[in-house]
Amino acid sequence: MTQPTETLDPDAAQAAIEHCYDQGWSDGLPVVPATQPRVDEFLAAAGRPADEVIGHSPQVDRSVTVELAAINAVMAGCRPEYFPVVLAAWEALMRERATNGGGWQSTSGPAPLIIVNGPVRNVIGLNSVGGAFGPGFRANATISRAIGLIVRNVYGIQPHGLEQATQGLPGRWQICFGENEEESPWAPLAEELGVPGDAVTTTLLRTCEYVDNRHTPDPEQLLYDFADTIGRSGAWIFKHAMAGVVFCPEHAQLLANAGYSRADVAAFLSENAGRTTAQLARAGKDFANDFGVRFPGTAEDPDAFQRTMLPADPKRMIIAVAGARNAGISMVVRYFADWSGTAVPIRTAADAASATSASAAAAG
Amino acid sequence: MPNAILDPTGRTAVEASEPATVRAPRRGALTGARVGLLDNTKHNAMLFLQEVGRLLVDEHGAAEVSIVETKRSFSVPVDDEIVARYRKSADVVVTGVGDCGSCSAAAVADGINFEKAGVPAAVVLTDAFTTTGHMMAQVQGAPGYEWITTEHPVAVLDEEQVRERARRLLPQIVETLTAGGAR
Numbered sequence: 218m219t220q221p222t223e224t225l226d227p228d229a230a231q232a233a234i235e236h237c238y239d240q241g242w243s244d245g246l247p248v249v250p251a252t253q254p255r256v257d258e259f260l261a262a263a264g265r266p267a268d269e270v271i272g273h274s275p276q277v278d279r280s281v282t283v284e285l286a287a288i289n290a291v292m293a294g295c296r297p298e299y300f301p302v303v304l305a306a307w308e309a310l311m312r313e314r315a316t317n318g319g320g321w322q323s324t325s326g327p328a329p330l331i332i333v334n335g336p337v338r339n340v341i342g343l344n345s346v347g348g349a350f351g352p353g354f355r356a357n358a359t360i361s362r363a364i365g366l367i368v369r370n371v372y373g374i375q376p377h378g379l380e381q382a383t384q385g386l387p388g389r390w391q392i393c394f395g396e397n398e399e400e401s402p403w404a405p406l407a408e409e410l411g412v413p414g415d416a417v418t419t420t421l422l423r424t425c426e427y428v429d430n431r432h433t434p435d436p437e438q439l440l441y442d443f444a445d446t447i448g449r450s451g452a453w454i455f456k457h458a459m460a461g462v463v464f465c466p467e468h469a470q471l472l473a474n475a476g477y478s479r480a481d482v483a484a485f486l487s488e489n490a491g492r493t494t495a496q497l498a499r500a501g502k503d504f505a506n507d508f509g510v511r512f513p514g515t516a517e518d519p520d521a522f523q524r525t526m527l528p529a530d531p532k533r534m535i536i537a538v539a540g541a542r543n544a545g546i547s548m549v550v551r552y553f554a555d556w557s558g559t560a561v562p563i564r565t566a567a568d569a570a571s572a573t574s575a576s577a578a579a580a581g
Numbered sequence: 582m583p584n585a586i587l588d589p590t591g592r593t594a595v596e597a598s599e600p601a602t603v604r605a606p607r608r609g610a611l612t613g614a615r616v617g618l619l620d621n622t623k624h625n626a627m628l629f630l631q632e633v634g635r636l637l638v639d640e641h642g643a644a645e646v647s648i649v650e651t652k653r654s655f656s657v658p659v660d661d662e663i664v665a666r667y668r669k670s671a672d673v674v675v676t677g678v679g680d681c682g683s684c685s686a687a688a689v690a691d692g693i694n695f696e697k698a699g700v701p702a703a704v705v706l707t708d709a710f711t712t713t714g715h716m717m718a719q720v721q722g723a724p725g726y727e728w729i730t731t732e733h734p735v736a737v738l739d740e741e742q743v744r745e746r747a748r749r750l751l752p753q754i755v756e757t758l759t760a761g762g763a764r
Contacts, residue, residue: 233586242589252584275657276683276690277720279591288589319656319683322713370589378716381682510624510736 241375242292244365244390251291259287262297263304264566271304272311274372276319277379281307281371286363289370293363298341299356301565302417303363306331306393309419309561310364315554320421321374326382327421327553329364331393332463332537334407335415337563338395345395347541349463350388350425350548357393365390386424394539400466401538402473407560409479415563420461420535421553423452430468431545436475439468439545440485446549447490448525450497456505457527459552461535462486466542483534487526495519533558603696603723607760608672611637614758615647617671617700619663621688622655624736625743626678629705632747633675633754641755647671656683658690664698673758677705678735679728685710686717692728693721703757705750707733729753 233250237243260267265283272281283304290303310316310329320327333343344354351357374380382389398405407416430442447460462482464472472482494516497503504514505523527533533556540546564572608614616637618630634646648670650663667674674695679685685706692704706714708730718726731750738746 229583236586240588251587251589253587254584256587276687277717282591285589285591288587291587292589318654319687322656322683322686324682366589371591373590373592373720377712379686379713379720381685381710381713512624 237292242366242370244362244369246362248292248366249294251288255291256284256287258297259290259295259300260284262300262566263287264564264569265304271307272367272371274321274374275317276322277372277374279372281367285371286367289366290359290363293366294355294359295363296341296355296359298565299360299363301563302333302337302341302343302356302360305417305561305563306360306364306419307367309417309557309559310421312557312559312561313420313554314557315421318554320553321368321372322379322381323553324381324383325423325553326380326385326389327423328386328389328392329361330420330422330535330550331361331364332406332418332535332539333393333395333416333563334398334405334412334418334560335563337415338398343393343395345397345539346400347543349394349397349539351391351394358391361391361393386422388425392422392425396537397466397539400470400542402470403479403536403538406535406537410558410560412560412562416560417563418535418537418560420556423551423553426549426551427546428549429544429546434471436472436477437485439471440482441489443547443549444486444490447486447551448492450492450500450502452551453497453502453525454510456507456511458525459533459555460490460526461537461550461552461556463535463537463539463548463550465540465545465547466538467545468547469538471545479536480532482536483532486534487524487528490526491522491524493519494521494523497523603693603726605696605699605701607701607758609760610642611673611755611759612642614643614672615645615670616643617648617667617674618646618650619659619667619674619676619691620649620651621677621679621684621691622652623678623680623684625738626680626735627651628740628743629678629735629747630675632744633751636747636751637675637755640751643673652687655681656687658687659694664694664700667695668698668700671700674700674702675705675754675758676702677729678731679704679706679710679714680733680735682710682713686713689714689717689726689728690721693718693723693726696726701758703754704728705731705754707731707735709733729757 267284498516502511679688695702
């Protein structure tokens with residue numbers, strides 16, 4: 218793609234970009250106009266049929282094909298080798314209850330959280346260390362943007378139209394990073410979910426909230442700081458509200474050195490994140506049945522502790538590691554709804570070809 | 582020739598063609614009519630609908646509230662199976678309350694689906710979701726479809742306020758469901 222700069226035509230580029238704006242195809246930033254040769258490079262990188270349907274919105278009865286995903290990935294600024302990651306992220310998102318349940322249209326305006334594991338991080342230059350939540354890195358910025366453009370352009374779910382975000386949230390269509398496997402004390406996130414190597418884990422986030430604790434060497438004190446953030450009443454709509462944590466290496470290592478596994482961390486937080494009935498009553502949220510939203514109750518048993526998260530299944534918490542090892546600053550990632558608890562393998566054209574030859578060999 | 586710029590939407594203006602009229606035949610009055618209620622799960626929706634149903638029976642001669650269901654997914658428009666159940670059990674349908682991003686759009690699609698199946702429907706949305714309602718009507722190929730709008734919000738009203746809201750919207754609901762509401 219590299220040309221001597223004197224042969225490049227910035228005026229033609231500008232005109233093409235403006236054309237895309239005029240069609241309503243942009244999320245606000247300039248898009249890269251997609252051409253068939255460029256899209257073909259993307260399709261070749263993924264090795265999947267162009268007309269394969271990879272998503273359907275029952276709300277608007279519109280479908281996403283691999284080719285439409287490729288066009289939008291080109292427009293987002295991806296390189297061809299990112300496209301298998303885009304497809305895996307999309308597939309992972311399709312496993313989420315909320316993406317099939319009106320999440321893209323919601324007043325909450327949720328954002329995909331896209332976490333990538335495996336060697337592919339280094340192959341495509343996906344940032345997993347300092348500033349993991351962005352910006353500054355092409356792979357991180359464009360893979361997440363591609364997802365947003367697919368929703369916008371293919372489903373036609375756009376702000377002020379079918380998308381009804383009251384305020385939305387900072388980082389929507391921008392949160393994609395590698396897990397910092399090199400400095401994580403735990404196994405890679407996707408590997409713990411049964412998918413070793415290159416894989417994507419994702420859910421829809423309602424927001425991200427930092428916890429800055431450079432104050433204690435005690436693992437319980439550290440975790441109580443997270444429990445407090447997870448437990449705040451404002452984030453509670455229904456009986457429970459789910460969240461995960463993206464730990465910085467320093468926090469993760471402190472916990473691991475004290476003997477905490479991912480499951481231990483999740484168990485501690487699900488047990489200790491919450492508020493008393495009296496605290497919730499002050500916010501008009503003390504009563505919850507199993508079905509509907511919380512509302513003002515009678516504040517009976519004011520000292521009873523209500524847990525924010527479902528107590529039964531700590532495996533429903535995403536516990537990942539990302540960021541630099543330069544401070545004790547981590548991120549609570551609050552789900553819009555819940556998380557599928559799964560990871561999706563990233564498959565390139567080479568993987569598809571070897572799978573085909575392997576099955577041919579097995580058949581022979 | 583330079584390469585063409587590709588369209589990322591997968592739609593080529595086909596959807597704008599031939600807007601369908603979607604309006605089921607109306608009866609002159611609700612006397613003897615069986616009323617179906619479809620609750621979209623949103624807070625206060627069921628209470629509102631039950632109160633409307635009661636008033637239609639008590640004050641407008643409707644025979645009964647004959648079918649009440651709660652949507653399994655508030656964001657997804659009703660399918661043929663649900664529409665068929667209502668067509669079998671009810672002469673008119675009242676649904677809502679569209680009080681959120683996806684459920685309001687879906688409620689508009691529900692109303693259009695009932696009308697297409699020959700069942701007059703009154704759909705209630707709050708006034709915060711007028712634009713998304715119009716967008717969905719376009720997606721459904723019925724850009725002129727109309728519904729009943731009420732002040733936002735409904736979810737935070739107390740029980741008495743919800744009943745009052747039902748009482749206030751009743752004339753519009755009756756008009757929508759009968760020939761008097763012909764547009």
